[in-house]
Amino acid sequence: MRGKITCLVPAHDEATRIGAVLGVLVGHSMIDRVLVIDDGSQDGTAEVARKAGAEVLRLVPNRGKTRALAQGIAASDGDWLLLIDADLTGLTAADVTQLVWPVLEGRADVSLSLRGNAPRLWRWLGVDYISGERMLPRTLIAPHLTALDSLPKFGFEVFLNRLMLNHGLRPAVVRWPGVASPAKSVKRGFWRGMASDGLMIVDILRATGPMTVLNQIVRLTRQVR
Template sequence: MITVSCIIPAHNEAGRIGRVLDVVQNHPLLLEIIVVDDGSTDNTAQIAQGRNVRVISLPENRGKSFAVAEGIAAATGSHLLMLDADLVGLSDDDITALIRPVMQHQADVTISLRRNSPWVWRFIGLDYISGERVFARGLVAKHLGEIRRLPHFGLEVWINQRWIAAGFRLQVVRWPDVISPYKAAKIGWLRGLQADVSMMRDIFRTISLREAVRQIICLKRKAGA
């Protein structure tokens, strides 16, 4: 039987995480919701603690990869739903659409394609670094030490490598009403630009540009199979 644990890493998302938790906290396809507060300096943890979710608070900001690893370590479901904490426009139907193909054995893994994903990803029909995805916990549960040592934003491409090596069937799930706010809108254009550059640096510390291209090609083929 497939059961799904939802892991939501969050850093200073007090103004946004409540809307996401409103959607997931009572969703019938979710076994549990685990919020990992990644050293926030705002009220992110307190907002999450007021909901029907489990909260893990890290004393300092360790980055998304480390935070998700802590959530995986606490999860009990057979599968994981990774979810960003800042999504706008998320609905029950979006969560169901991402989980159902795996539950019905139509796909081994799923990945979201949001309304405001970069235009190139929308054009090709695949956002290979999307933070919203469903996959088996067993794929990553034995690699927590390695995940904790990844660059802050290296997790998604690391997971992609495992998906491709395992030959998993992939389904891309379009979320036409969901957006992820741009960093510039959240923290200002200069800090947002610095954060975007840092994220890209983390990705290419984890994989090469050639490997990134290979991932996009392989995953697109898997999605079209």
């Protein structure tokens, strides 16, 4: 199974980190198109992305990750979407291939990463239910752009989980022990980072509710074990 793969990279003020990520994605033999959604950055993220050879969709002002991805999905084409966060460290071409292969080979319908610095609980359970790195059919999410626009800024992953589970899709978890995503406290300072983490948790609960989140974690854990 093949088909065109569009890689979406949502980014906000990631000029110091996105270059390394795009160095892996741009030119990767399995990726047909790399589209960076620059979500109101003020630090030159778009310029770094263009120099790396990626297409850039600029949004002004900042709209939050969910709406940024909705814009990227609307601008995408092809059969598959590969979602990659812009701030990863340690990402290699082999990691990307490992995330793509289970879906293209038909062993899974969607795939999710499990980064080396994911919370210990997620590593113990074997799944990170809000992983930002995924491979999925574009037809799963493209019909729901209006719904995405009504979600909180960080409601995308749990919304996508609901679609996956409602459609009975088979997930595969790909462990990335050498890949990390820096904590918000590292990127923004301790107090701003803590506030951002708190707002993200609130958005997740607003998007689905605590019982739905728990149900998603339980169901995904059962499916990948």
